[in-house]
Amino acid sequence: MKTIVFEQTGKPTDILKVMDMSAPEPKPGEVRVKVLASPINPSDLMFVQNMYGIRPQLPSGAGFEGVGIVDALGEGVQMRTGMRVSFTSVGTWSEYAIAHQRSLIPVPDAISDDVAAQLFVNPFTAYALVQESKVPEGGWLMVTAAGSAFGKMVIQLCKMRGIQTIGTVRRDNLNDELKTLGITEIINTEHENLPARVKQITDGNGVACVLDAVGGHTASEAMKCLSKGGTMIIYGLLSLQDPTLNAGMMIFRELTVKGFWLTDWMRRVDSQTRQDVAQNVIQLLASGQIELPVEASYSLDDIAKAVEHAEQTARFGKILVKP
Known part of the structure; x- marks a missing residue:
């Protein structure tokens, strides 16, 4: 599979590169997701520069959220493959990514891939x-x-x-x-x-x-x-x-x-509050009451161009990476 990695921290356009490697296997409690789309958020770029609350363990993947199809289950995971989910992980700018089952949010048909990719952050x-x-x-x-x-x-x-x-x-x-x-x-x-x-x-x-x-x-x-x-x-x-x-x-x-x-907020609040926020956000997005526009999409091979575009000011919408 193709995936974006960096072996040292620094300016994203200088250090991010595409690598070919074997698709990862999920461990207990995890799933493997075939990624459909992932946004470029400021937090992603801060992480690559080692300026975020979570520090990269080098070499590291990049990208914190996305939407994809569950295609493999780790031990103990009670769900079906083939589900379209929004998910969070480290390394979502990739053809496949590993996510913990607790990070998955099933996506209704009324929400497009472009919107679902941005559902969380x-x-x-x-x-x-x-x-x-x-x-x-x-x-x-x-x-x-x-x-x-x-x-x-x-x-x-x-x-x-x-x-x-x-x-x-x-x-x-x-x-x-x-x-x-x-x-x-x-x-x-x-x-x-x-x-x-x-x-x-x-x-x-x-x-x-x-x-x-x-x-x-x-x-x-x-x-x-x-x-x-x-x-x-x-x-x-x-x-x-x-x-x-x-x-x-x-x-x-x-x-x-x-x-x-x-x-930290997600860790601090109780599970009912997290579920309420998720349900309200999904309802607002599915109904079209809240819009999440996309300005452009790029392949993994064009990650440098994608990051350059994401760093531009005065954009009208999000920049997505689509494997």
């Missing part, structure tokens, strides 16, 4: 963070990098719940799409003063919560936009720069700044 994170934000109907929530796949999901979820959203962008080419998805206000941080505009939009009150994936100057400015008692949840660091946090502001405005990592 962004949808689960967006759903969980909108829950964690505790912003009530009619309240204000800010999401940085609003044009990202995650940002678009948050906007759609908030619209369904009656939550008003402010999104930050650096370019205006996706503004019409964001407005169609239901965003309330858009602020271009290249040309506008973020705290001043938020104050103007919210009648001086600020937002109850900020969901930040950028870090650096953007996160520092976003913190100034919080209302008294507000919360900023940091779930990414696209700028690769830490924000500067104002201690005085945190003290006198009783602000909370905390991190979020989906892997």
Whole structure:
């Protein structure tokens, strides 16, 4: 089989390569999945650069999620082969991948392969963070990098719940799409003063919560936009720069700044909560209420081109790897 591997960490376009090897055999509790499609997420690229919460064991495969067909079962696995499943693993950019049976989510026919490939990371994170934000109907929530796949999901979820959203962008080419998805206000941080505009939009009150994936100057400015008692949840660091946090502001405005990592959240919550999130996400995707657009798909042989495309800003959709 063909699979993507890296033998050292570094710039993805420099170190990722295609290798031919024997298809892996599942161990007890595992299944082998014939991969149909897998997305390129920021977390995948951070992992390859050794900048993620999970450290690669070299040589390593790449890609954390995908959709495929179960084609072999390990000892003790009570399911049938031939099922189409969304799954998580390390090494999904491959013709075949091994996944633990607990990571599998059966995919209904109403969800396409392109959508099912993206079912876990962004949808689960967006759903969980909108829950964690505790912003009530009619309240204000800010999401940085609003044009990202995650940002678009948050906007759609908030619209369904009656939550008003402010999104930050650096370019205006996706503004019409964001407005169609239901965003309330858009602020271009290249040309506008973020705290001043938020104050103007919210009648001086600020937002109850900020969901930040950028870090650096953007996160520092976003913190100034919080209302008294507000919360900023940091779930990414696209700028690769830490924000500067104002201690005085945190003290006198009783602000909370905390991190979020989906892997730990999934471990922390009970099984019923995980099932509820999965069912809700699948229902939203199957009904078309939430959209997950795809901009382009690439073969394993074109992994360098795929990564280059995924790293471009101002994309309208996700980049997929299709073995």
